Amino acid sequence: MNLSQPIASARTATLALAASVFLAACGGGSSGSAPVIETPTATTGTFGLFITDKPSEDFAEINLDITKAVLIGGDDSQQVLFDVADGAKVREIDLLDLTNFNEPIVFGEVAVGTYTKLRLFIDNLELVPHDPDAVPISIDKLPANGKIDLLDQDGFDVLPGGTLLAEVDIDANKSIKVTSAGKSGKYNFRPVVKVQFSNDGAQEKLARVEGFVSDPLEPTGSFSLCATETADNCVDVITGIETSFFDSEGLFADFTGVTLYSPVVVIGRYEVDPDVFLDAIVVEIGGTAVQVKGQAVSNPLDNKFLLLAEDDSDLTVELQTNTRYFDADGEIGADSIVLGAAVEVEGVLADADTLRAALVFVEAEDDDQLSGTIADEPAEDTRMFMLTPLHDESEEVNNISVHVMPEADILFVDVTESTVAVGEFDDLAMDQSVDIFGVIGEDSIFHANEIIVEGPLPST
Secondary structure: OEOOOOOOOOOOEEEEEOOOOOOOOOOOOOOOOOOOOOOOOOOEEEEEEEEEEEOOOOOOEEEEEEEEEEEEEOOOOEEEEEEHHHOOOOEEEEHHHOOOEEEEEEEEEEEOEEEEEEEEEEEEEEEEOOOOOOOOEEEOOOHHHHEEEEEEEEEEEEOOOOEEEEEEEEEOOOOEEEEEOOOOOOEEEEEOEEEEEEOOOOOOOEEEEEEEEEEEEOOOOEEEEEEOOOOOOEEEEEOOOOOEEEOOOOOEEOHHHOOOOOEEEEEEEEEEOOOEEEEEEEEEEOOOOEEEEEEEOOOOEOOEEEEEEOOOOEEEEEOOOOOEEEEOOEEOOHHHOOOOOEEEEEEEEEEOOEEEEEEEEEOOOOOEEEEEEEOOOOEOOOOEEEEEEOOOOOOOOOOEEEEEEEEEEEEEEEOOOOEEEEOOHHHOOOOOEEEEEEEEOOOOOEEEEEEEEEOOOOOO
C-alpha cells in the first residue's frame, strides 16, 4: 500500500531516529514542498512529516538519498509511505540546508492502529568538505545496508480522522558521527536523529516554504501557497495583524501585495484546527529573498550591524520596524544580536553590500562534548555517575563527575542492528561507551543534556 497523504496520534512524544528520515521532496531550505491535505476517512489518520537539522562544522554538505520509508505495527503489519521500487521519486537531500527551519516532506494516509517502528532506507551518503578543491567523500558501507529502524516499545497510535505532525531533527555534529578509521582515510557512519510527534501542530522549528500564490482565500488575509518545484503541492496560509510583510526590495509591505501567481516565501508554523494550515509570521513577496549565514562583527547601531558571511564577504544588515528575531527557544528581540553571535539572516540584498532583514535567527553556542566509558553504577537519586574519558593507554586520566539533567535525551544506538531507541536514566550502566553533550559548571561537574550510548536499549 503506497501512500501520498497522512497518520495521527493523541500524544506528543520524542523518539529517536537513525538518519535523516523521509527527506522526501526536500531540495533544501529555500524550496520546501507544501503539502496537499486530504480529509481522512474514519479508518485512517493524517500523518505529516517535516525535516530539520543542526549545522556541521566539519562539512559544507551532507548529502544522501532516502529510497523507502515504512511504518511497522506491533504485529509486523506495514504501511509504506513511499518506495522507489514502486515508482516513487528518490528523496535527495542535503542535511545541512535546514539549520534553523523545518520543511514539509511527505503527507500520508495510514490505517488506524498502533505502530512501534519507523523503518527507513538510505543510500548514496556523501560528505562534501568546506575546501572547494577537496574531493567529496562517499560512504559506501552503511549499517544494515542502509536500513535504519526507529523503535518505540510503547508504540504511537493512529486515531480515526486525527492529524499527527512529526518533526525530524538531525544534529549533524551529534547525530551523524563520522570518525576517521585509523590511517585508512575512510569514515564510519553512526546516525542518530530525534523525532517529535505532535497532534496539535506544535513544532520546535519554524517552517519555511517557497512558492507562488495560487488562489486568494476567504477571509481576506488567507491564500493558497503552492510550492515552486511541485505546483500541485499546496497549503493554506493564514496571515494576521502580527504577520510581517516585505516587498521585492525587502521593504515594509502589507497583504495587498499578495496577488495571484506572485512568488512568495512564507515563514511560520503549521497548525491543526482541525485541518493543517500554515500560520504566517513573515511573508516575503517577489521572489528575491535570500538566506545568509555568518557572524555579527558589531553590535547593532542605528538599526544596522555588520555581518561577516560564511563566504568571507562583509555585509551591512539593515533592521526594520517589522523585522522579526528568533532563536531556538522562540521569538526574541534585536538586543539578542551581539558581537560574535552566529546568525542566519533572511531578507533581500538591496545591493552587493547591504542586506535588508526580514528575519534574523540567532544561533545557540555549541555544547561541550565528552566521550568515554561509564566508570561506576549511575546513582538514580542524584542522577550522577563517573566517566572515564577516552585516552591513550600510556596516559593517566582522572574520572569526571557527570550529572544528567532531568530533561536530558538518552539515546541508545545499536550500529550492528541499525536501530535507535530512547532510554531512561536507569538504562545507563557501568562500562557503557557514551558520547555526552552539555556544559561544565562552576562546580567542575559536567551537566549533560544529551547522552548517546553505543549499543541496544537494555530492555530490548
